[in-house]
Amino acid sequence: xxxxxxxxxxxxxxHADFKKNSKTKRLVFCxxxxxxxxxxxxxxGFLPVLGYFxxxxxxxxxLFCSMLSLPLGVMAYFLTNLLLLILQPGELIxxxxxxxxxxxxxxAAFYFFKKRISIIVTGAAFLTIGIIILLNVFKxxxxxxxxxTSFSFLTTGSIFLFACIYSxxxxxxxxxxxxxxxxxxxx
Numbered sequence: 219x220x221x222x223x224x225x226x227x228x229x230x231x232x233h234a235d236f237k238k239n240s241k242t243k244r245l246v247f248c249x250x251x252x253x254x255x256x257x258x259x260x261x262x263g264f265l266p267v268l269g270y271f272x273x274x275x276x277x278x279x280x281l282f283c284s285m286l287s288l289p290l291g292v293m294a295y296f297l298t299n300l301l302l303l304i305l306q307p308g309e310l311i312x313x314x315x316x317x318x319x320x321x322x323x324x325x326a327a328f329y330f331f332k333k334r335i336s337i338i339v340t341g342a343a344f345l346t347i348g349i350i351i352l353l354n355v356f357k358x359x360x361x362x363x364x365x366x367t368s369f370s371f372l373t374t375g376s377i378f379l380f381a382c383i384y385s386x387x388x389x390x391x392x393x394x395x396x397x398x399x400x401x402x403x404x405x
Contacts, residue, residue: 256301284325315348341385
């Protein structure tokens, strides 16, 4: 019952309110979210140990921006990639395929779907595809040396299961934050 609940109605009303703003204000929000995402993702390179715990939070700005406006979410995603090219080029291989893709995919799922399970599976599918591309196409050892970079159904299934749980956590966190922001601000 929990997974079949409709959760995107609040998002649709906030999306409609956000569209009432001027284009300039919406672009400023997009640029602000992209800057925040780039700084959070680059934290892994600037703060060696602590930064790796901070960098997963780069999903949130892309996700928020995609929930408010899908075209602006896509713009924030690409702008964050360009900012990472300047700030921390080493993070440029990770962000577009993991953190950013999860935010973009989940934000798009909020735009197109209403049920929690559909949004979770869509976000997890985007993250899984990104990780599989990094592992199998680019042969980048994202998950460490213990995970083979050759294709395996067991590895892919394990990654998808992890991605479902990770996407579920992000959706619940973002919904709580979004409800609090909705009470505090009128977009």
